[in-house]
Amino acid sequence: MKFDSIPNPAVRRLSLYLRQLEIYSQLGQHAVSSRTLGQSLNITDAQVRKDLGYFGQFGHPGVGYNVEELIAQLRTILGTDKVWNVVVIGAGNLGRALLQYKGFVNKGFRLVAAFDDDPKKVGQPIGGVIVRPMSNIEAVVDEFAVKLAILAVPAEAAPEVCARLAQAGVMGVLNFAPVALPPRPGMAQSSVDLAVQLEQLSFQVNALLTEGA
Amino acid sequence: MKFDSIPNPAVRRLSLYLRQLEIYSQLGQHAVSSRTLGQSLNITDAQVRKDLGYFGQFGHPGVGYNVEELIAQLRTILGTDKVWNVVVIGAGNLGRALLQYKGFVNKGFRLVAAFDDDPKKVGQPIGGVIVRPMSNIEAVVDEFAVKLAILAVPAEAAPEVCARLAQAGVMGVLNFAPVALPPRPGMAQSSVDLAVQLEQLSFQVNALLTEGA
DNA sequence: GGATGTGAATGCATTCACAGCA
């Protein structure tokens, strides 16, 4: 399976398909068409079929897709049929919230450790783990074969910590610090900037207000 | 200024430009070229110029862009030259973290209220506001002219709450619930699903591992 | 010389439309 040559937006949508299919599954729905699945997510049926088509043929002409079957396939594609051990760096407000977030575990992600340099935070139990000093990062990453990390440290510290994680063997970082991380070959990076998200809405609301007026 | 016909990716980048320019400003940098700005964000210089070009001519040929000047322009474009009052719905782990997040205020967003239906949470002070019962939503939205809301409620409740917010006059929602919100004309919506973010990394790390092998 | 601003060219993603199968 060649992973490059696949549109990035398509991969983003795969996650949405999976999420929606899990909802169908829980509702006892066993079959779904590209049209129905798409409508739940505001995506065209052709787009759904094309996205899945990058990875194989999972549907049944005249019938649709089997929900459980497609869930299994998508998990395999996305790599969440196995469990990933994940560490959280930074035990501030955001880090603590993430450590207690219930949505990760049944998606195939297990938070195995938290790190912070504040001596007042080290030793605290949060969401089932205990905050450790940053000096332990390498040992923990090694011990638990950690490949994914969540970065919830201040912007000033983020690039340096990211480099350190890469050095330790982490291959993917989800960054919540409001700063651009220098790209590293061999490391996947994704950033979520909360203020930027609001700014986008601000722009769009302004557009709605001025075009409507 | 016609707000439609502008590529959505371009608007996303404007926020990144602004963020980076604010860093330059703090470092005492007063001029910047499209090349330099782009390099800090892994964006080509042509892209930077094209994005800005959708909104006007802000540069000085042979010189570059004035940092403070461009910051002011971008704030106006994004609508954050004015302060937006924002409410947070849901005072769970994530809601509480967002209420205490320091990054919003100097970006032009003021969190004016939090809501939750859990009687144990109502009355609690968090990050400068007091948690109110959901029944107060309409009154607060009205009183503070709230146009933006952050949705941090469970997935089951999210669509209903979103509809209610729209009814109350909210025009933009940042949704953290892992569910698709039905689109509403006259309302801007943006979703951040934390598990989906990790899934994307999972996919990419798998790709790195298999292509490298 | 060194930078912007911007049409033209390219490349990528989405949509169309239909053959093929249950």
Place this chain on the structure above:
DNA sequence: TGCTGTGAATGCATTCACATCC
């Protein structure tokens, strides 16, 4: 008939390349 899978056509975003200006 109803739906998938997929080449072909379209549409959109990015990059090129250069005229223009300090």
